[in-house]
Amino acid sequence: MNRSLKTSLLAGIAAFAFGGAASANDLDEVTLSVVGSWSSLPLYQQFEAPFWTETLPEMSDGQITVDMTTFNQLSSSGDDVYRLLGDGVFDVGMTVADYTVSDAPELEALDVPLIAMDADTAKATVDAAREWVADSMRDRFDSKLLAIAPYPPQIVFCRDEVTSLADLEGKRVRGSGRMTTQFLEALGAEGVNIGFGEVPGSLERGVVDCAITGAGSGYSAGWWESATHLLVIPLGGWDPVVTAMNLERWESLSEETQTFIQNAITTEFEEPAWADAQGALERDIACLTDGECAAGDNAGMILVEASDEDMATALEALTTRVLPDWAERAGDEWVTRWNETVGQVVDIEISTN
Numbered sequence: 001m002n003r004s005l006k007t008s009l010l011a012g013i014a015a016f017a018f019g020g021a022a023s024a025n026d027l028d029e030v031t032l033s034v035v036g037s038w039s040s041l042p043l044y045q046q047f048e049a050p051f052w053t054e055t056l057p058e059m060s061d062g063q064i065t066v067d068m069t070t071f072n073q074l075s076s077s078g079d080d081v082y083r084l085l086g087d088g089v090f091d092v093g094m095t096v097a098d099y100t101v102s103d104a105p106e107l108e109a110l111d112v113p114l115i116a117m118d119a120d121t122a123k124a125t126v127d128a129a130r131e132w133v134a135d136s137m138r139d140r141f142d143s144k145l146l147a148i149a150p151y152p153p154q155i156v157f158c159r160d161e162v163t164s165l166a167d168l169e170g171k172r173v174r175g176s177g178r179m180t181t182q183f184l185e186a187l188g189a190e191g192v193n194i195g196f197g198e199v200p201g202s203l204e205r206g207v208v209d210c211a212i213t214g215a216g217s218g219y220s221a222g223w224w225e226s227a228t229h230l231l232v233i234p235l236g237g238w239d240p241v242v243t244a245m246n247l248e249r250w251e252s253l254s255e256e257t258q259t260f261i262q263n264a265i266t267t268e269f270e271e272p273a274w275a276d277a278q279g280a281l282e283r284d285i286a287c288l289t290d291g292e293c294a295a296g297d298n299a300g301m302i303l304v305e306a307s308d309e310d311m312a313t314a315l316e317a318l319t320t321r322v323l324p325d326w327a328e329r330a331g332d333e334w335v336t337r338w339n340e341t342v343g344q345v346v347d348i349e350i351s352t353n
Helices: 003-017 042-059 081-086 105-110 119-141 178-186 196-205 215-220 247-252 255-288 308-330 332-340 342-346
Strands: 030-036 064-070 092-096 143-149 154-158 172-174 190-192 210-214 229-232 241-246 302-305
Touching: 030 042, 030 081, 042 064, 042 143, 042 215, 042 255, 064 255, 081 092, 081 119, 081 143, 081 241, 105 119, 105 178, 105 308, 105 332, 119 143, 119 241, 119 255, 119 332, 119 342, 143 247, 143 255, 154 215, 178 190, 178 308, 196 210, 210 215, 215 255, 229 255, 241 247, 241 255, 308 332, 332 342
Parallel strands: 030 064, 030 092, 172 190, 172 210, 229 302
Antiparallel strands: 092 241, 143 241, 154 210, 154 229
C-alpha cells in the first residue's frame, strides 16, 4: 500500500475510533523518548516497537515522533526503569511490574501465580487492579499509567526429567519475580535469582535445575537447548508489563494530545497484545514441543501437564504462605485494595489480621 495512503487511512480510522476528539492539527508537535522492554522478545518486537515507531506517528500524521530504545539496550536489568522515568531521564518507560517490587511492593500483587489460568482471566484481574496501579505509578514514580500488557504465562523449563510439580522439591529453580521465588520455596524448591540472559548457560552448567519464564520468551531465547522438560503450570503468572509516562511530561501536553495518546495506546497496543496472549501461549508451546511451529524449528521438549493434585498443592502454598507474606510487606491499605478488586475477580481474600 502507498505509504501516504496508509497514513491517511490510519488518521481517518483514528478520528472515527476516537469520536473525532482530535485531528492531527489539534495535536502538539512532540518527540517522545521511549524505553521499551526486552528487545529480543515478542512483546517488544510485535507490539511495542511497531506501535511507538510506526502506528502512533502515522496516526498523528507526523505530529508525534518517537526515539525508541529498550532497557536491555541501555544495559539495564529493568528494575530501575520507573525510577529513571520519574527522574525525567526519558518520557515513556515500560518494564515488568515484578522487577520494581523493591520500590513498590504493591505492584508485586499485580501478577499473583496461579490465579489466572487463561488470558481472559488475567486481563480481568489487570482491569480490576488498574486504578491502584495508576495510584502506585503516580505516587511512587511521578508517572502516568498508560497501559498494562502481558507476557504469556510463566512456565517451568527443566534440564532433567520432571513428571509433576512435586518433582521441583529440592531443585534449584530460577524464579521470575519475588513472589514466584517465595512460591517455589513454599513448594520445597530453592528459589534462585538469575538474570534472564544468564539462564541458558546456568541450565547447561547445572547452576540451576529449572527456570521459569514465558513460553515464547523461552523459545526465542533458546532455553530449550539446555532443557528437556516443560511443566505447563503458570507459577509466575503473566508477568504484566506496565507502560507509563513521566508525569511532568504528560501534564505538559494539551488535553487533546493526552486523549489521543491514551486512546491510541489502548486500542492499538494494549488490546491487540491481550487479544494475542492466549493464542501465543498455544503457538509457543507447540514450538517448544513437537507441534506445528511457524516461528522456526520445533524444540522437541517433553510436555508435562499439571495434575489436579499439583494445582491443589500449589494453591495451598499460595493462600497459606505466599499471599500472607506479601500482605505483611505491602501493608493493610494495599491488601484491602487488592481484596476489593483482584480478589473479587478470582474469589480469594487475603486476611489483614
